Amino acid sequence: MRFSGEAESITLLHEKGVVMPVEPTPRRRRLGAELRRIREALGWTQEEAASRLGYQSLSTVSKIENGLQGLRIQQLPHFFEVYGVTDAALREELRDLVRRAGEIDWWQRYEGVVDDPLGDYFSQVENAGALFVFNPLAIYGLLQTPEYARAVTEGSRVWKTPEDIDRFVALRLEHQRAMAERRPPLKLWAVIPEGVLRQEVGGRACMRAQIEHLMHLARTSPSVTIQVLPFSAGAHAGMDGPFMLMSFPAGRDLVCVESLRTSLHLNEPETVELYRTTSDLLKSDALSPKASLPLLATIAKEFS
Structure with missing residues (x-):
């Protein structure tokens, strides 16, 4: 089992527009599972969700849902808006999962x-x-x-x-x-x-x-x-x-x-x-x- 002790900043290389793979930690997997649940409740395929979120490929949604791609806290409001997440407790739980995604347990x-x-x-x-x-x-x-x-x-x-x-x-x-x-x-x-x-x-x-x-x-x-x-x-x-x-x-x-x-x-x-x-x-x-x-x-x- 590998452990990532690196800060969350390694997950996205903004300058090059390259998304780096990340360790699929338990919190990232739970975040992905919750986002998958919300998407499926909406009746959307990964391809449809990717289009609505503004991603060029459905693989981005797939990687996020499998904990293989990180999210920044600044990205969550966009997900909330597109997915129609209005429940305050669920929003805070998702924020916490993103904030603590790379923490060492x-x-x-x-x-x-x-x-x-x-x-x-x-x-x-x-x-x-x-x-x-x-x-x-x-x-x-x-x-x-x-x-x-x-x-x-x-x-x-x-x-x-x-x-x-x-x-x-x-x-x-x-x-x-x-x-x-x-x-x-x-x-x-x-x-x-x-x-x-x-x-x-x-x-x-x-x-x-x-x-x-x-x-x-x-x-x-x-x-x-x-x-x-x-x-x-x-x-x-x-x-x-x-x-x-x-x-x-x-x-x-x-x-x-x-x-x-x-x-x-x-x-x-x-x-x-x-x-x-x-x-x-x-x-x-x-x-x-x-x-x-x-x-x-x-x-x-x-x-x-």
Whole structure:
């Protein structure tokens, strides 16, 4: 994975009228995805959009939408006018993506550990306003204790050396710290299957500490909601596997299907709506947040 530490000024060579390729950073890709969404909602092809924007070739629009060509903040008012973007929150989000397009993110210090898809995930979740997560395999990363995170990383066999394991665990914990300091805080809603809570990841003491950590978050953090999906729920809406549903202050919601080292981002309206329905059904199938606490306490006690 390459990282561009250069200033945004390298993206356009005004004197020669030459547009330079840029690093398709997560923010540039998100900017391009939002502009593509707006264009498609208007029913325009890339060629039609290029003509309306005054570009000679549709390839310019294609490169912008794929994060391969930078935009300057001064260009955005023209895009707003042509695309009819009047929503103030969406305008400010697009401005922020342009301003910060070339910024070095904290996770870029972990070169060799963070691949492009995982970097995209970090960028997305740090900009999200709300996140619903369902994972029948492990407790979600932002809710993990350090001991649980290490046990999951070691157990996955993806990371081969102790040094690689140390770096990935450090990455997880730094992500937690960054999100804990974010203002406004992320509204995190997790539905956790009972089987995940009873799986002895890292041993009994590790699991007891992990469950007690979940109880502490549920009781003390207004931005965290935890529901337990009990065995008695039987077959449920999440049988197809893990996913995350991200909502943003402006722009289209996003579904992320994540594994340990990669993630798939889906933002087609029909797909997002399908996962939104699934999340609602899982909330209905699970115990209420209040009723989940006694079950968490029972399982923690059993690990004593």
